[in-house]
Amino acid sequence: MTANLSDWTALERAARQAAKNAYVPYSHFAVGAAILTADGTLYSGCNVENASFGLTNCAERTAIFTARAQGGMEEIAAVCVYTPTPEPTTPCGACRQVLNEFGPAMRVRLICDGDAVIDTTLDTLLPGAFGPKNMAEHRARSE
Numbered sequence: 001m002t003a004n005l006s007d008w009t010a011l012e013r014a015a016r017q018a019a020k021n022a023y024v025p026y027s028h029f030a031v032g033a034a035i036l037t038a039d040g041t042l043y044s045g046c047n048v049e050n051a052s053f054g055l056t057n058c059a060e061r062t063a064i065f066t067a068r069a070q071g072g073m074e075e076i077a078a079v080c081v082y083t084p085t086p087e088p089t090t091p092c093g094a095c096r097q098v099l100n101e102f103g104p105a106m107r108v109r110l111i112c113d114g115d116a117v118i119d120t121t122l123d124t125l126l127p128g129a130f131g132p133k134n135m136a137e138h139r140a141r142s143e
Contacts, residue, residue: 008109011036011080015111018044018059019082025049032082033059035067038075038103043067060095064102076103079122086114096126104131 011034019032026049034044045062067073083089088110099122110118
């Protein structure tokens with residue numbers, strides 16, 4: 001990984017800014033996320049709700065899908081997630097799984113409206129994850 005993670009300021013700023021673009025007419029819970037790819041490119045995303053709640057997309061997945069749609073990203077080095085809460089909250093299970101697809105050991109920073117910050121790694125948040133390596137092992141056994 002070549003991305004420089006010594007300064008989280010840009011990721012934090014991008015996550016907070018992305019939350020301002022959230023479409024949250026039902027929950028009024030605007031979340032922003034920013035990812036840093038291994039090559040040092042930053043992408044951000046916000047949550048987008050839908051009246052059919054199951055079709056809502058979280059900020060983390062929006063950032064990843066945006067990066068991929070723009071032709072970037074093979075590996076995520078880090079993600080920063082902002083929530084409008086007094087304490088940081090962790091990504092949902094679906095987001096953890098999608099993040100795992102592109103960076104099983106990525107660094108994770110969770111920020112909020114309060115002073116607390118959680119610094120961890122995705123493999124800590126999603127131990128024993130199923131991902132691309134499992135599929136590669138399966139393909140190797142079936143060939």
